[in-house]
Amino acid sequence: MRYSALSIFLNALSGNRHWQPAWREPAPKPHYDVVIVGGGGHGLATAYYLAKVFGVRNIAVLEKSYLGSGNIGRNTTIIRSNYLLEGNQPFYEFSLKLWEGLEQDFNFNAMVSQRGVLNLYHSDAQRDAYTRRGNAMLLSGADAELLDRDDVRRMLPFLDFTNARFPIRGGLLQRRGGTVRHDAVAWGYARGADALGVDIIQHCAVTGIRREGDRVTGVDTTRGTIGCGKLALSTAGHSSVTASLAGLRLPVESHVLQAFVSEGLKPFIDNVVTFGAGHFYVSQSDKGGLVFGGDIDGYNSYARRGNLATVEHVMEAGVAMIPGLSRIRALRSWGGIVDMTMDGSPIIDKTHLPNLYLNAGWNYGGFKATPAAGWCFAHLIARDAPHEVATAYRLDRFARGYLIDERGAGAQANLH
Amino acid sequence: MASLIPCPHCGMRPKEEFTIKGSADVARPAPEAGTQDWLDYVYLRENPMGRLSEYWHHASGCRRWLVVSRDSVNHDIYSVQDAAQAKGGGA
Ligand SMILES: Cc1cc2nc3c(=O)[nH]c(=O)nc-3n(C[C@H](O)[C@H](O)[C@H](O)COP(=O)(O)OP(=O)(O)OC[C@H]3O[C@@H](n4cnc5c(N)ncnc54)[C@H](O)[C@@H]3O)c2cc1C
Ligand SMILES: [Zn+2]
16 A cells, blocks of 8 residues: 555544555465565665566565564664765765655655764864765765864754863764664565565575575575575675575674663754764664664674673763763663674675675665665676676675775774 | 683683684684685684684783683683683693
């Protein structure tokens, strides 16, 4: 069904008892042209664009748990296109443009809110680095503005501008960046894909990959064997596990990233703000809770819970940036498992098997990528050629020496 | 992750005292080894769900390199050894 003001009005009159489920719960068919493993944001977006843009119809998405149980429902909802490197920035700008039209495209309210993303700087060197990055953003067609201290003070008067160690000197602002309701992204894509005939099969874990010689013929799952013409892995956080089913070793470590929500407060933070001196970023949800986080804990983990030392560190950094936060109570915290790659950038590529495709390595930043990752992965699967904004995300870039290392941290997954 | 790590030299110590380097299951190849061996060593990881070994540096303690053997799912620690001993050499 298409949502409209009228349908909301009529359903309200009948006590909201007649809404239909937004997608079917089909039993798996014996064979699909394309099977996508992982019903997160990326897997669902891939199915949606495969069906809608690339005309592939016989598609299944296999999700081991319930839809939205992975990182798509655990992230801090930030979208932006403020990268420096050429391999990255055009891709993220493509993604931001897709976000701007997404709700109209799939007729679902995802609460896309372009409230601006501000990265604070604290030194001359950091300002110069942000100037350079802002120029790279402008060159890619994105927006960027360099703010000085007074500009930032007008926006966020309660920051600690005169912090003895990390005084705030200004910031790099991308006004088109912002936040999106993450669950609604999963639901919107799921609903859209389902309407185009995609089978979304929940509680169906892939446990094996069947091959005849070099070709993948299907997958073993907890709901039986399912045949496929093409197999696409999109299992963020568990990419090494699913890739190993095809004998593939990845330049990836799985790490836990934590996030937090405070008690509800009156509106006071209008933007997304990141602390340039520490591991902290924050925005305020429409319900009033502050949504914040920091860096990964730093050790390999498949457990979706983090360490208290990181909780303390994030809180300390937050209070250093906004002293008033010391009076606020944290309501909830949680963790998600993310693929950390050896250069901090993702992989959208073919593999050593001709009909096995891989979308992996999204680190802590793959939510903003959801529309473009889905589109570009669909392009690769349908046409066997990379989309023009995703040509750098090759798996063999590590062997060739063409790393995309935004942070310049080297082959050390926990430093990206 | 466990909040206390049993250092063989210092006893139970808080996790914040340690820095984690990464997998101890990869062995540095000989300098003349081929590209594939070096690619494996520098970039590719087993990343197991379950038991793994890592190099940890007790930066705020004895400053020794340790090999921590632990579980990446339930976070149990199986053993912590001085890296020199783990390699079979003297301490
Ligand atoms: C705390 C936190 C905060 C974050 N904040 C941001 C942010 O502000 N901005 C941003 O851009 N990014 C952010 N990210 C990163 C972002 O959430 C991820 O990069 C992105 O969601 C990954 O893509 P996905 O949605 O497809 O992942 P997921 O939703 O994790 O999808 C992968 C799915 O694969 C399934 N799966 C795994 N193995 C199998 C199997 N064998 N068989 C079947 N299914 C399987 C999983 O159950 C899961 O549902 C954050 C991540 C975390 C954890
Ligand atoms: Zn010690």
